Amino acid sequence: MEDQSRVGAIPGVDMLLEGQALPQGxxxxxTGPSGTGKTTYCQQxxxxxxxxxxxxxxxxxxxTDKEFAGMFSFRTSRPPQFVSLxxxxxxxxxxxxxxxLRSMLTDLRANVKSDRQPGIRMVLxxxxxxxxxxxxxxxxxxxxxxxxxAKEAGATVIITLNETEDDRMRAKAGAICDGILELRIDEIDGKLNRSARLTHxxxxxxxxVWANFGIEKDGSLAFGEQPVPGSIFSCVLCGKPIAGAPVMEENFAFDTNTCAETYRKLTKIYGANISEIGLPSEAVNVSFFFVDIVGLSDPSLSVRKQIEKIRALNEFVASTxxxxxxxxxRFILPTGDGMAIGFLLNSELPLKLSIELHRKLAxxxxxRPAEDRIGVRIGLNSGPVFVVGDITNNQNVWGPGIILARRVMxxxxxxxxxxxxxxxxxxMSSNEKYKDIIKLVSGNFQIKHGQVIKVYSAHSNDFGNSALPLRLL
Structure with a gap:
């Protein structure tokens, strides 16, 4: 019987799947940030x-064909088939x-359907x-x-995607794919440590589980145990002990990429000298209103129309x-096609602002003609943010409170x-009237990094949208 763990196997499959077989097809x-080795992984x-x-x-x-030919010239005398989109x-x-795209898929289907080789692999x-x-x-x-x-042909396919903080494509493309393979890179004792895992x-x-791998001089991958420091670090951001390899950033140790990414955001706010002054210790709870204009990036919309809509939104918000x-x-953080507003004392104000804004927009x-109408989507959330200096300075905040408000929006x-x-x-617990307009729409929606959240929607006859968001269907 054929060894299914070897048919269409991905590099490191034994470690990534703990000896189990990767289903054929x-x-x-x-996914992973730039520089983690995604292209090299696909070459292997x-x-x-x-x-x-x-x-x-x-x-x-x-x-180009020439660029592709150079990728495999040192690896094999018989390069893969190259398909340009x-x-x-x-x-x-x-x-x-x-x-x-349609023509490419038609040709690809005919090509692999007639194939009689023992297996088919594709990289996009x-x-x-x-x-x-x-x-x-x-x-x-x-x-x-x-x-x-791919399913029809029994092909194993890998599709690469750069991981970014605000990337929604991972969730949507991940729902189409059969699994998600993550790569990461950490600096440990001045050396780069790469690792991979199959999230599902x-x-x-x-x-x-994270499996360590290295890139040899000939470009090949070597999976195996690599020495990492013991549990001698605590995460600078969250304070948790670091059980495995720490994620290093500016000589600070973090227990996860999420904490390291938050630190990188903080350096953009406080400046590069944060590595000298250390991380802020003060945090406050803030209620956030996050809004952006729907369809503002439509290429058919002129720059003048875009500017008019942004200016009008600012005026409507300011007039509430x-x-x-x-x-x-409160403090304000402009976001280009919208804004985030943090309220320090009153958790009702984000919702009151949302309702007032909807009525003004109506x-x-x-x-008005469709191209002149302003449509918005709004996300509200409460949570902690880091604060340094004067709270009215609109550049001095970052933390999970505002991140989740953006995710919800x-x-x-x-x-x-x-x-x-x-x-x-x-x-809803502070005022009975809110129970009539705030409804649970999802009790277990999974967002980035596997976090599961509850999502509520506020709506009535003259504000909000009573339909279920398309992403929650």
Whole structure:
């Protein structure tokens, strides 16, 4: 009987799946910050396939034939098949991109359907570039169609995606893929330590563990145990003991990438000399109002229209009673196509501001053409932020309170006022009237880094959106 753990195996499969088999025909999303080794991992994946006599395919939206040839010249005399997604025209429009993607999938399906080799491997590198070139809806449809082609052929596929703080594509693409493979890189005692883990894989029950790997001089990957410091560190940010390899940043040790990323955000706020003065110790609880304009990035919308909408939103927010009465007890963080406002004392003010804003926008949009209407989505949440110096300085805050407010807002569609668990339950427990307008829409929605949250929606006849957000369907 054929060893299924070797059919379509990914590098490090024995360690990543604790000796279990990777289901044949799996499509994996490979994520991680720039520099973690995603492209090198994919090169190893296809090199292993070529050595086993499998049909290997590299799909790219940006690479030229010459650039691709140089990637495998030192590894094998028989490079993988190269497939370009680029349309024939230099500045392709949506229709040309749609035609190019459809044509590529048709040719790929015919190619792999007739294949008689022992296995098929594909790499799509990268989703990060593709999402800059095509609309999200088109991109997700392409991924779904690619998954059908792969399943039909029994091909194992790896799709790369750069991990960024505000990236929503991971959740959407991850739902189409069979599993998510994460890479990370830490600096330990002046040396780079790379590791990988499978957060989940459809059809296999396993405990996700980080497996260390190195990149040899010839570019190949070497998985195995690598020495790491013992438990002598505590996380500078959260104070927890660090059980495994610490994540190092500016000579500070952190227990997770999340804490290290928060530190990096703090350095942008407080300046590079934070490594000398240390992290802020003071934290306060703040209630946040986070809003952005829906559809502002539509390429058919002129810059003048975009500016007009941003200016109008600012004026409407500034004219609300909730905003005017909190002048000394709030701070504002501009976000380009919207804003975040933190209220220090009153958790009702974010909701009151939301309701007032919706009513003003309804009056503004009445009898206006669609291109002149302003649609917004709003996220509310309460939580701690770090504070340094004068609280009215609008650059001196960062923390989980504002991060989750943004996450909640990102779930919404036009007209939604969505609330995180803490602020929603605080409001409903403080005043009976809020129980009539705040409703639970999801009790266990998973956001970034595996965090599960409750999501509430506020709506009535003249504000909010009573429909379930599309991302929660």
């Amino acid at each position: 799996s499509m994996l999303l490979l 994946f296809l090199s292993d396939g070529l050595a086993a006599g499998e049909h290997c395919i590299w799909i790219s939206s940006s690479m 680029r349309p024939s025209s230099t500045f392709a429009n949506d229709a040309e991109w749609a035609s190019s 590198d990268s989703l990060t570039q593709l999402k800059l070139l095509v609309k999200e809806e088109m991109l997700l449809k392409f991924l779904a169609d690619l998954s059908f082609v 894989i459809r059809g296999v029950s396993h405990t996700p 009673e909730a905003f005017k009465k909190s002048e000394d007890k 009056a503004h949009n009445k009898n 990102d779930l919404g569609d036009n007209g939604h006022i969505l609330l995180g668990e803490k602020i929603a339950e605080d409001l």
